[in-house]
Amino acid sequence: MKINLLKKRSLRLKRAEMVRRTNKIALIAGSGLFIFSVLFVSGRYIYFQLRGNALTESIRKLEADLAGRSVEILEYARVKQILGVVSQVQSQRFKYKDVLSGLYGLLPSQAGLVSVDFAGENVVTATIRFNTVVGYEDFLARLNTASSTSGFLFKEVAEKSLIKDSAGKYQLNVEFKL
Amino acid sequence: MAAPTEDEQKIFGFVLPPGVDGELVRQSVLTYLALAFLITIFIFFVAPRFADLVIVSNRVASLSTREDVLNGTRVALDTFRTSVDSSSLDAVFLAVPAKYDPGLILLSLRKLASDNKVGLTSYNLAGGKISEDASVLPENQLNRNDVLVEISGPPPSLINFVDSLDKYLPLVSVSNLSISEVSKLLLEGGADLKLEMKLTYYNMPVMVGPDETLSGKLLTEADLTLTRALSLYSRLGSAPSPGAGTVPQGGGKELLFGF
Numbered sequence: 001m002k003i004n005l006l007k008k009r010s011l012r013l014k015r016a017e018m019v020r021r022t023n024k025i026a027l028i029a030g031s032g033l034f035i036f037s038v039l040f041v042s043g044r045y046i047y048f049q050l051r052g053n054a055l056t057e058s059i060r061k062l063e064a065d066l067a068g069r070s071v072e073i074l075e076y077a078r079v080k081q082i083l084g085v086v087s088q089v090q091s092q093r094f095k096y097k098d099v100l101s102g103l104y105g106l107l108p109s110q111a112g113l114v115s116v117d118f119a120g121e122n123v124v125t126a127t128i129r130f131n132t133v134v135g136y137e138d139f140l141a142r143l144n145t146a147s148s149t150s151g152f153l154f155k156e157v158a159e160k161s162l163i164k165d166s167a168g169k170y171q172l173n174v175e176f177k178l
Numbered sequence: 179m180a181a182p183t184e185d186e187q188k189i190f191g192f193v194l195p196p197g198v199d200g201e202l203v204r205q206s207v208l209t210y211l212a213l214a215f216l217i218t219i220f221i222f223f224v225a226p227r228f229a230d231l232v233i234v235s236n237r238v239a240s241l242s243t244r245e246d247v248l249n250g251t252r253v254a255l256d257t258f259r260t261s262v263d264s265s266s267l268d269a270v271f272l273a274v275p276a277k278y279d280p281g282l283i284l285l286s287l288r289k290l291a292s293d294n295k296v297g298l299t300s301y302n303l304a305g306g307k308i309s310e311d312a313s314v315l316p317e318n319q320l321n322r323n324d325v326l327v328e329i330s331g332p333p334p335s336l337i338n339f340v341d342s343l344d345k346y347l348p349l350v351s352v353s354n355l356s357i358s359e360v361s362k363l364l365l366e367g368g369a370d371l372k373l374e375m376k377l378t379y380y381n382m383p384v385m386v387g388p389d390e391t392l393s394g395k396l397l398t399e400a401d402l403t404l405t406r407a408l409s410l411y412s413r414l415g416s417a418p419s420p421g422a423g424t425v426p427q428g429g430g431k432e433l434l435f436g437f
Contacts, residue, residue: 016199016202019202019206020202020205023205023206023209024209026209026213027209027212027213030213030216030217031212031216034216034219034220034224037220037224041224041227041228041231044231044235045230045231045234048231048235048237048238049234051238052234052237052238052241055238055242055244056241058245059241059244059245059248062248062249062252063248063390065252066251066252066255066391069255072255072258073251073255073390073391073392074384075267076254076255076258076392076395076397077392077395078271079262079267079270079271079397079401079405080392080395080396080397080401081382081395082273082274082382083397083401083404083405085273085274085320085349086273086274086349086408087400087404089349089351089380090344092351093352094352094353096337096340096352096355097337097340097341100337100340100357101337113333114358114359115356115357115359116355116356116357116358117357118353118354118355118356
């Protein structure tokens with residue numbers, strides 16, 4: 001039986017070479033990472049320190065500048081506050097004129113508004129006087145026509161009562177929901 | 179103890195078994211010792227600096243924000259005077275005065291009534307502090323001052339009066355509006371209608387200590403537009419508003435509120 005001693009020796013040499021290479025790579029990679037982390041931390045630290053100093057100096061100058069303008073700041077802040085209040089109030093305003101015009105637009109020529117009450121939330125109660133029952137019918141016809149249009153202001157119109165008074169005139173109490 | 183022979187190798191005081199590559203072992207040991215040393219240095223000296231780095235970074239971010247706020251404040255103040263003239267500024271301050279001024283409210287109402295040709299039948303001002311030590315005033319507190327008003331006049335004028343309140347200074351909001359005939363007898367004679375409503379005026383005391391910056395309070399384009407709009411509002415001493423006295427276009431009918 002023959003044993004190939006050269007092959008065994010060659011394998012040992014190869015393995016040794018591989019270990020050497022691994023050692024070299026590990027050392028270079030480890031050192032590289034270490035140096036990179038040290039440089040990164042140091043660099044960032046120095047940068048932040050310099051940037052911080054520059055900002056502190058800039059802030060000191062700005063504060064000194066603004067210290068002499070405190071009245072202007074007060075005035076400016078007040079304007080902003082007031083405009084906030086004005087915006088809020090204006091956004092919550094009820095468009096009385098639009099509603100009154102809408103009501104007025106429903107009236108035939110023989111009718112007149114006796115009273116209008118806006119006390120309820122999104123509800124307007126109105127009393128309308130008609131000289132004759134023809135006026136009342138005309139009002140209903142106008143209401144039907146207007147409610148089918150896209151710009152009709154009211155979601156619902158409810159008749160509460162219709163009374164004929166001693167003078168022979170008709171009073172209609174009607175509720176408009178917005 | 180026997181001394182090592184020529185074939186035996188000694189590394190760091192240890193005798194290696196025969197056949198082992200001493201140089202390779204020495205190199206491997208040195209490599210991993212060096213790596214262990216670097217890792218130790220990293221763990222004890224470099225890694226803790228990362229936490230410091232975060233702290234310094236946050237500090238710089240905070241300083242940068244503050245600088246931006248101060249810069250923004252300065253720029254806002256610089257452009258404030260150019261974009262808002264003094265008449266607009268007066269209009270804004272008149273919209274919500276610092277103090278409750280019933281005299282101003284009444285004079286404004288009278289002028290508005292006169293402009294719209296309606297009669298100010300009655301008014302009822304709720305009480306309010308008309309004089310107070312400014313140093314004890316609560317800051318930024320919006321006070322509401324209600325005024326119950328009753329006016330009479332022709333229907334178109336009443337509607338114009340209500341409409342012109344929206345474009346009048348001081349700022350006012352209308353609520354609880356109701357319109358009714360003065361009386362049947364008067365109605366037959368072509369008399370006026372009566373309009374009752376609650377008006378709410380506002381006042382807000384001036385801040386005692388001004389803020390250092392305008393952070394979160396910068397005027398937007400909408401604010402500037404509103405400021406310009408307010409300067410066009412009518413007020414005491416100004417000419418009657420353009421819409422005052424004009425009949426609203428209701429339905430084109432001649433009969434309104436029974437007239």
